[in-house]
């Protein structure tokens with residue numbers, strides 16, 4: 164099966180296969196071809212170039228992309244898409260003046276989601292999560308990481324991870340699963356935190372590894388959640404089961420989470436709303452991808468990740484949604500890219516790099532996703548006719564996507 168796309172106004176994010184991420188000043192460069200063609204063979208990109216050099220080939224399907232821009236699908240490396248119900252009441256409570264921490268202290272927050280999840284069957288949880296996955300696919304996401312962390316019981320965590328596995332099997336989108344048993348302490352362990360950590364390490368992890376349900380291990384390292392020492396203990400246990408760390412750090416406070424992530428070769432450290440000069444220094448020259456979640460900053464009215472300082476220091480940066488019921492009930496990567504430009508002063512080129520190739524890196528899939536490269540997955544966004552790719556962040560409330568290609572096929 165061969166698909167030929169012709170007359171592409173501009174084909175974005177052309178990379179050689181040896182580029183797995185871009186950092187610092189390289190982030191301002193977005194390699195493109197104007198007036199381009201692209202060839203897809205089965206599920207892979209097999210050729211592309213300028214229309215002047217269009218080869219004479221027999222395609223099964225030809226798509227005329229006149230006036231339209233094509234880019235690799237968004238790579239959303241941080242989500243909590245699998246959850247039950249919603250937390251719209253807390254949203255209204257916050258409008259009325261309560262803080263995120265006050266709501267959490269009243270039994271709201273993550274524990275509220277955990278209660279709902281444990282009362283919901285696996286079938287119903289799958290049904291609700293599937294709707295969200297379909298929505299983010301239509302919004303241009305072609306690879307997504309999904310975390311557990313609303314079970315906080317052995318059965319609840321396994322239920323979430325089984326739902327993620329079922330989504331992976333049933334949808335043509337790349338999915339990576341992360342075990343986040345250390346998302347919050349359940350209230351029955353409030354006075355015996357060691358016992359919950361023992362449960363994570365000695366009961367949850369062996370079962371998860373046995374069923375091969377997770378790729379990564381995550382911990383919410385923050386005051387009131389997991390300390391640096393607890394984080395280190397849990398990620399070390401995950402590493403023993405072959406799960407690379409991807410951790411929540413520096414959302415509200417800088418307490419040493421980045422340091423423990425870097426020391427344990429975390430694939431990514433995520434949130435980073437609060438960054439000290441030492442935190443930025445620590446990340447230099449490492450294999451750990453910093454990940455910013457601007458929709459979360461927007462929704463909670465908390466600081467944005469200091470992208471300019473980090474890029475100036477030579478760091479790479481990835482962008483993700485953090486789609487979750489409490490702090491970011493949105494999986495829209497187009498909004499993330501726009502918000503990164505508007506609020507974090509990233510250029511459109513930097514934001515698109517952060518949401519494609521660097522997002523793929525933060526999921527460990529940049530050899531197969533995140534750029535227009537021969538041999539990579541044909542997961543593409545075809546825009547409506549637009550004047551230039553600046554429209555993607557500029558027209559921040561508009562849906563500019565005309566069609567989606569996943570695994571080489573038009574997704575409908």
Ligand SMILES: [Zn+2]
Pocket residue numbers: 241242243411485487
């Ligand atoms: Zn998160």
